[in-house]
Amino acid sequence: MKGVIFNILEQAVIEHLGTGVWDDLLDATGLEGAYTSLGSYPDSEIMALVGAAASAQGKTPAEILRWFGTAAIPVLAAKYPVFFVGQSDARNFLLSVNGIIHPEVRKLYSGAGCPHFRFSEQSGELIIRYNSPRKLCALAHGFIDGSAAYYREAVTVDHRSCMHDGADECALAVQWVS
Known part of the structure; x- marks a missing residue:
């Protein structure tokens, strides 16, 4: 790491x-x-x-990992504001992870082993599929919570499947609360 x-x-x-x-x-x-x-x-x-x-x-x-993910977002925003530029809300920020953030992380930190995310929309929810040999899905959950807080939004996250329970990937369903 x-x-x-x-x-x-x-x-x-x-x-x-x-x-x-x-x-x-x-x-x-x-x-x-x-x-x-x-x-x-x-x-x-x-x-x-x-x-x-x-x-x-x-x-x-x-x-603890979830707390850390939540607490890390303001630190990341201060250290790497470029990751947040052009992202108007938490949904757009989260959707930028694979295309903007992780490529930049790999440029800055050679050899970084970033997780892979797949995104889909389903019944008004953003489904985030997480896959990493590290199985730090709780950290990803915290990043989701922290992103919502950063953009002053409220979300619920339902961890529908988990690698810790034998699934091939984790599925985190994010729903925005009005």
Whole structure:
């Protein structure tokens, strides 16, 4: 996993929970926490941090990943405003992930292993199909929630199928609430 994800996690934890919490997570995992944005680090390190946060907060790793995704969007908007330029709402932003955001991520961070998303409309819902060997669908769910909050919209997300339950891909149904 690219170091930029660790940097965003660190910033989100410090902004929302305090520097001491980030230090506690590093202590609990035995990790040094010196991540460079262009560096690549084992996925096990992010999962160790997520696991430590889950234990400390009395939550599941999926809940922590979802929180992180939500908290990451304002950080991403500040660091990479180009990703948000021309996107008038959360739907358009989400639909831009494969065509605009991930190609830019691959340019900026050589070797980045981005997930793949497929989109369809069904009965007024945006169906987002997520596929990644990392199986970080809870993080994707958090990004959806965070995107809606960034654009001051309200959504519900129904996780209809999941790779963690043996599905080939996750299906997240997003519905905008009026």
